[in-house]
Amino acid sequence: MRKHRGWKIFGIVVAAIVLFMTVINVIPPQKNVQNNPFVVEKGALPMIAAHRGGGVSNPENTMLAFREAVRTIGVDVLESDLYLTKDGYLVYNHDSYIDETCNVNGDLPLKEVEALCENEENRHYIADMTLAELEQYNFGYYFKDKNGDRIYKDVADPQAMGLQIATVDKLFEEFYASHPNLLFIVEIKNGGERGYEACRILSETLDRYPAYRNRIVVGTFHDEIEEELKARYPELLRGAPTGSAAKFVLTQYLGVNLFDNGDFACLQIPTSYDLGIEITLDKATLIRRAHRRNIAVQYWTINDADEMRTLIELGCDCIMTDDPVLLKRVLAEYQ
16 A cells, blocks of 8 residues: 555656646746847748858958948848947957957067967057047958958058948948848947946947837846846847856756746857757757747857758847858848
């Protein structure tokens, strides 16, 4: 009798667990955001996001790259990182210093510049320079085309070519009238007080371009900046910080998605995490669960055609790439 009773209790526990898991996966979860322009319609192809403006075809983070990405290639989204200058302008750049993308060190070969920058004291940091100082330099100086030629090295007037560093204000102004539906992914790289100032300046800039206010998603790796965005700029859509993204992925894989309380709009992830073991993230189930919360799933940084095809067929919302020309060609296969 005791043996049968034990099995009965075990059966009840298992049944309760199954019922619990069924219920929490059937109950529709609350949407993270009501209106999310970064989520594509069901069955639609993913958006093209030009990572840093598309560094394969043009010098990254320059006005030339952004213009070509939008006007010639026809991307849906511009993506890059933001830094605050000494005099309070937000500029697009991948690193906190500019040495490896422009001629701030004169005509030194790139390898010598990279060696020089191994000592942080030799770097030219954006935080220490005014916008006027930054705009002196040719940010296409080290760019090589597909033939390996430095085609912008000796340009007489870099600004006329759009090879200057780009500011948020000038970028918005460039496309506001002609491309009101353009989308933006930005990451505020400054932390602390300068990060707070960057948030304020971004918000004030959006006041001058109000149609873009709900067409930009803002991310950060700094916890204090994430809290600042939540508290003072709740109307701005936010990308998932690393911790929030990891928690979301974990709860979805365990089937306990109701226990995730993230309130971000976009899940920006690679196709896998390496945590000693590889955790694959290019999964249709993950995308479906995100869509139940009205979260956009955006993969970075994808420059391989086969990998692009995999993500397209999974139904993701956006693919970030350095080569938007290639992605557009791959997408044409599905149209």
